[in-house]
Amino acid sequence: MKPAPFDYIAPATIEEACAQLAEAGGGATILAGGQTLMPLLALRMSQPFILVDINRIAALRGVTRSEGYTRIGPVTRQNEAIADSTLAKSLPLLVTATRHVGHHQTRNRGTIGGSIALGEPAAELPATAVALGASVEARSVRGSRRIAAADLYLGPYMTALAQDELVVSIQFPDWPSGTVNVFREVAMRPGDFALVGLTGAVAVKDGHIERAGLAWFGMGPTPIKARQAEQALVGQPVAGLDFDKLAGLAVADTDPFDDHHATAAYRRTVGRRVFARALSEALQVHQ
Amino acid sequence: MSVHGIQVTINGRRHDASVEGRLLLSDFLRMHCGYTGVHVGCEHGVCGACTVVVDGAAVRACLMLAVQADGAAVTTVEGLAGADGGLHPVQQALRDEFGLQCGFCTPGIVMTLAALTSGTGPPGADSLLAALSGHVCRCTGYQGIRRAAQKLGGGTQGEPA
């Protein structure tokens, strides 16, 4: 289990990194925290010609606030995000979700952007980005574009990012005051990928659901937005919600699979319960 | 395949080396620098045996490239003992509580606990136990490891080490 040979480069700036990705013409892989990529290299399931290490690009780290959104540098370590006082206030759901990513030791290296850009379907952060309506800024020598998280994920480890594109920031829009967060993960052991995961937020105003953003992880080939449930929620009074019916709608959007750890039928069954319970518990605050 | 000159401070001692890009930090520490206390159990980041402290944080040495440690300060289990050669409090607690059998996973566990107890004030047993979920021990059933963590974290178990 030793990686196949590659050329390693560690650019100091975003521009340099983009130039190197462009030059590699698709033969490069970006190394961020490496907590998922390094095992793939060791197993020789990934054999890039060039490894572009973005850990030394200072501009890719840190958390900043702007009017209406929070911007996170992709190379911000997961444990840095957990300890970040800005995120604690502006994005408590992201902090909660990040606590469930891997283990303390892997969160010391693993990054927010690395997890979001890789697109493991059972991972916490891509689904959280989808649920909260986040977007990524992708940069290349061809220019810059913004991709909504909801449009980013095409399949397991497959994203809409081009091979020469580098995620340079992730923006999470502010949610209204009166937002409650929903997070529940069913995993075999702490740090394991989810058998069933639900993450998101519901904004409540004057006893009515103003906005809902809910997404599944571990329930299909990508993070899955619970669109039908979201639509059914918006505008409804909190009192008298039929959580079981909503859960049915939420599970209807999923496309879970059978694997070594659980069957699709298990994921659907538990997903439905998780959804109903997590949402009802979150909204009790407002009843 | 690229080769890189690196300078890494390991257990307080500077190491200059020329390494291939693909060389894992775990292999660099073991084979190039002789720190065989860094144990390789799975090479995919799950078992935790290779855990070392890089710039103050416990990380998997198998999930870093040696070249990425250029300029960093690395501590391995060999670098923990006190100036008098005595055991580090984490090592002593594991010894007192019979927190090891075969000893293969032990250095990684020692390094996680050492990193988390290096600050001022007790880290809290809960945070230590949570971090220990990132280590696999196949021998002990974690009984002595848990007792040691409770002791180190300011838990309720017995006298401080």
Add this chain to the structure above:
Amino acid sequence: MNEMKPVEAARYVGQRVPRKEDERLLRGQGVYVDDVELPGMLHVAFVRSPIARGRIRSIDTSLAREAPGVYAVLTAGDLARFKINMLSFYLSAPAIAIAPLATQRVAYVGDPVALVAARDRYLAEDAAGLVTVEYDEEDPVVTLDDARSGPLVHPDTDTNAAIAMGEEHDEDIEQRLAQAPHLVTATIKHQRVAQSPIETRGVVVDKHGDGELTVYISCQSPQMAARYISLALGMPQMSVRVISKDVGGSFGLKVQPWREEIAVVAAGIVLGRPLKWIEDRLENLTAANQAREQEMTLRVAFDAQGHLLASHADYHLNNGAYPHGADCNIAVSMFLWAAHKMPGFSFYTRGWYTNTAGLAAYRGPWAMESLARETVLDIAARKIGIDPIEIRRRNLVTRADQPCTTPFGIPLEDITPAECLEILLEHLDVAAFRAEQAAARTQGRYLGLGFATYIEPTAGSAGISVLASDVAQIRVEPTGKVTAVLSTHSQGHGTQTTMAQIIADHLGVPFEDVSIFEDDSSRGGFGAGASGSRQAVAGGGASIKAAELLADKIKRIAAHLLEADPAQVRIEAGVIRVVGEPDKTRSLREIAELAYGEPERLPPGMEAGLEVQYRYRPPPLTLTSAAHACIVEVDAETGFVKIKRWLCSEDCGVMIHPAVVEGQIAGGLTQAIGCVLMEQVSFDARGNPTAVTYKDYLLPAISDTPDFEYIHANTPSQAVGGFRGVGEGGCIIGPPTLVNAIADALAPFGPIPLELPLTPTRILEVIEGRSLAPKAPGHAPPAAIPAAPAPTDVQPVPSPLAAQVPPPAADSSIDGTWKLVLATPLGPQTFNGRFKSAGNSVTGSLISDIGTENFQGVLDGNNLKFDLKVTKPMSLTLKYDIRFDGDKLTGKVKMGIFGSAKLTGERIER
């Protein structure tokens, strides 16, 4: 040697002294095999089969040979100069040919096909990827069902049944089962698991000097490894030294060197360069031997009050392609009802070859007996309407029932599972729990309480020659310090501590002054090391006897010097004193200096020095008993199990080191938790393993184990020292305890499937009362494959070989000398048979290493029948039924309670 000595008060035995091993291990200063570096050492990577079954059409190594840093690429042909045959743990030749590297066929995914030696492991793996192997792929035999109906895994055999014993149909038992007031039938399926020591397998070989070989290997006994290597390579003339200082766990996997290690040793001899192979985790989870895949259908009859009447067990074990030894796990049948008042029992047990990684031992290899018995007892208790505790009370053998013998004839003198259960119940308020359980259920919370009891055979010394004895060599050095070289070996067991405690006590020296060495085969004598929970009993007994001999000598010297009566001499804390004469003392160092340096001052005729050796054979079997209970809560929403409490009431005799004992139990219990809840080696329909990393092969984490509670009973055993083994028990009694607790929690929903692991999916199916099975079957039906002749009964199958032999000509008599091979549960036994016929009567003899047995038989055409009474290893009448055809013969031998074994033979002399 002389009269009973007064037992000097133990000062260290029974104490939680700090372990001698821990300081170096905590500092990272242990020496594991991967820590060994030698000048010019090359690193090995294997080229492995990506298919489960097929023929190798061609191997092209030319590109790999030219790759950077590559020293050599070897295939089976390059090792052909050795007549290598992989032996079993019993050091007997296997029933099938097993070579270290695949020859013409591959038999599982991961089968080693070629070996690359390069400057480092990175380059070796690069080059391994450049070796091109062409295969003719065939449909594989993956499951037990496949094995029964599919093509032959080993084309040279006539059945996929590796070995079979017992009787499928015992009329007497069948009648008792049919007539009983209650009959409980259950099929218990145990998944395949990986031993998964955190240190994988590994070996370093160094050929040097004049035909000397030094091998560093991760193993369970350097002595065993050295003996195995020289026998497997057929090089008794070569001096093989094996060094194994620290080992990162083993659990049965490293009980003997296997194909990769032997391939590396042979390659090291061929290449003349030091070689290192360290198995990586991917190799470990695909190609290393694995364990446990088995199923049993157990039928048990009870009377109206829940007393046992009769039982039959039908058992199948997946041996994989190349098991460490063809195995039908006879110990499962031997111990299924060993601690119970069982009036009638029969069994039928078979091991099957498949195209999967081979079978190896795993902590308590026979553990299925406890899982099957204890889960079925609970089912019976529910059916009969009595408490699970009560059904055990009514059927367990108590102290008062002993001495008695088990259905297999094993004498019971001092087992205490019933007493352990009663002690356990003093620490667990069952009534309070039942009230709590009932209250919780009204709130939709499901608590469960499970019990299990068992006895564990430890330190067996009869019938398996490699386990017969252990040796201790103890020396008081001229410095006064004590060194002991033992045939024990620790892979975490802590024998450097426990043996030092024993020796310090029996020699009267400080614990700190005793150093134990067990890491170098050239230092001491043979012993199987860690195997069968034997080290405390066998190694401990040897240490006591040797220490007593040495203490006796020291006392006689001191008495001579001090002009005292030897009976009045005491050794305490390394100082020799005379009772009642405080002036008369000597330090141990003074005695030692004299013994080595001034032998003329010793008593007349006494040998110089202070060195002794004792080889101890423990009693045939030492039994450990226990009763466990655990309390779980099952989350009805997710099917997750949380273990809330676990009590262990165990009797391991005299305890040397309570923390070591508890550590063994806790480690075994944690592996049991893994077996029940999460660990699973599985394959797809093509035989590809589907859990090849620790992301998919799940090991219990710290959050999966409760704080185990221990209650120690200490009934001394018959062995010297009174110790009993404790290494495997947790892994044996743990699974049924936990399964029974889960079943109890889910009782409101109905019975649980007795199929491990009890994943959240399986548990939720019980709660939901419906199937949550995969949409498309995960295990697709195998493609149409030509069916082999239906295997297999233990009835002698006419050998296809025999059919090819030309019909016998004029000389169709059986007369002459035959080489015979009997497939026994301990591996094939080879011996010679001499037959001389006169009419219908035949006289003859069977000649083996242990002696010659004569018999008289009856001939009927080409059939010969005779009975042979043997006394070793136990009294049995062997009934031979042979059919000969030309110079070949086949047949079966009925071996009493052990059932039948297959016999094959070849005439070597007319």
